[in-house]
Amino acid sequence: MAKQGLLNNIKHTGNGIDQLKLWGGNNYTNEAGYVNEQAVTDGRIVTANGSGYLEFTRELLKMLENDTPEMIDGWYTFMSDGLVKLYSPRPRFKFNTIGLFTSNNKATVNFYTKTFGFTTDWDSIQPNVEMTLGDMRIILYPRNDFEQMVSYKFQYPEGFNGTVELAFDVPTFADVDKEYQQALTNGAASVLPPTTEPWGQRTCYVADPDGNLIEIGSFNK
Numbered sequence: 286m287a288k289q290g291l292l293n294n295i296k297h298t299g300n301g302i303d304q305l306k307l308w309g310g311n312n313y314t315n316e317a318g319y320v321n322e323q324a325v326t327d328g329r330i331v332t333a334n335g336s337g338y339l340e341f342t343r344e345l346l347k348m349l350e351n352d353t354p355e356m357i358d359g360w361y362t363f364m365s366d367g368l369v370k371l372y373s374p375r376p377r378f379k380f381n382t383i384g385l386f387t388s389n390n391k392a393t394v395n396f397y398t399k400t401f402g403f404t405t406d407w408d409s410i411q412p413n414v415e416m417t418l419g420d421m422r423i424i425l426y427p428r429n430d431f432e433q434m435v436s437y438k439f440q441y442p443e444g445f446n447g448t449v450e451l452a453f454d455v456p457t458f459a460d461v462d463k464e465y466q467q468a469l470t471n472g473a474a475s476v477l478p479p480t481t482e483p484w485g486q487r488t489c490y491v492a493d494p495d496g497n498l499i500e501i502g503s504f505n506k
Contacts (some may be wrong), residue, residue, distance in 0.1 A: 295327035450498040
């Protein structure tokens with residue numbers, strides 16, 4: 286797939302970026318689209334590394350709508366972790382999603398996919414957007430559509446939103462500086478440039494297209 290250029294416009298994974306570059310040669314031009322996960326789905330294409338056969342199967346079954354996502358995840362848990370985890374008492378709540386209400390879905394999707402590598406199968410038409418990055422999930426919904434759905438008028442902060450933040454960890458101090466610049470390149474507004482704090486963290490703050498605060502930080506010098 287790398288050699289034929291089929292990975293050049295999608296998020297994908299494999300047996301490491303160096304191996305893909307070796308296999309693809311000059312025909313592989315999408316190093317930025319590589320995601321270091323067992324399996325990755327982008328549109329109608331699923332890729333996986335050599336040990337990701339369970340994850341590859343799980344993603345294919347979901348894409349083909351073989352069963353409900355909950356049933357497919359249950360099968361995956363059984364095959365990967367066995368009966369112990371599958372039948373352990375379930376927690377009362379599982380927090381797995383952050384929702385953002387947007388003024389421009391397209392701008393927000395472009396920002397999070399280009400800056401952080403989120404993936405989505407959004408068709409650019411439906412109001413609801415789901416984006417994932419590993420186990421992290423963000424949903425987007427236009428403010429006007431949401432207000433119509435719940436028949437309620439909300440107040441939204443002007444400018445930067447100091448109510449909540451999204452926090453991303455990166456491996457080292459140097460990565461904080463690099464990702465800060467990348468975020469600005471993709472349209473973020475600077476709130477706090479990279480700073481090493483007294484508690485040992487190097488951190489920075491930017492704001493996404495709707496003014497939501499994002500922290501990028503690391504404790505590893």
